[in-house]
Amino acid sequence: MEEAAFVSKVRELLGKEPKGPEVYKISIIFPNQDKYDGDCTRTSDGALERNGYGVHTTPDGIIYQGSWKNDKMNGLGRLEHPSGAVYEGEFKNNMFHGVGTYIFPNGAKYTGQFNENKLEGKGEFTDTQGLEWDGTFHYTAAPGLKLKLEM
Structure with a gap:
């Protein structure tokens, strides 16, 4: 924005x-x-x-x-x-909390739910190769993460 x-x-x-x-x-x-x-x-x-x-x-x-x-x-x-890291979205008591986008220093990007500074809930992750992943995130885990394919 x-x-x-x-x-x-x-x-x-x-x-x-x-x-x-x-x-x-x-x-x-x-x-x-x-x-x-x-x-x-x-x-x-x-x-x-x-x-x-x-x-x-x-x-x-x-x-x-x-x-x-x-x-x-x-x-x-x-x-x-x-470092190049950027977070834009909702904050609560100095923490990422709610919906937001976090861009990592290496250019990877996560957009979705945050809970007290942790990736938590539905979200999309774009890796450094530009591949887009979709799923539910639980801090450092993302069981059932799926690669989004454009056909």
């Missing part, structure tokens, strides 16, 4: 949430040199918490852009790693 379209979709979905606390736009650099640019709200004790859309980057090149809730990656997002 094109970045502008992705940002628009996340903001559209965020706009459907009920109105809550006042949202602030911030740019902050953490003591470990991580940087966050985006939306935040104040907790009941006055602390700022990432909530809404934002971009978090680390000094070593990890970039997350997407939805935040309760100071964690929650909702739709895209996480890029300097």
Whole structure:
């Protein structure tokens, strides 16, 4: 998905949430040199918490852009790693959880269900040779995986 379209979709979905606390736009650099640019709200004790859309980057090149809730990656997002690995999809409490696509550093790709960072459920896997496989995944196993043939 094109970045502008992705940002628009996340903001559209965020706009459907009920109105809550006042949202602030911030740019902050953490003591470990991580940087966050985006939306935040104040907790009941006055602390700022990432909530809404934002971009978090680390000094070593990890970039997350997407939805935040309760100071964690929650909702739709895209996480890029300097190795070339990319995950785009649903997050829950900083984990890949729901439907998403993971592109491995070697170019292989999995699209399907995730459960707490694990491939779990129906999905499709494209290997490094471009062959497409379809089936049910259970973390590191995929019993009954079938090669998709186009005839």
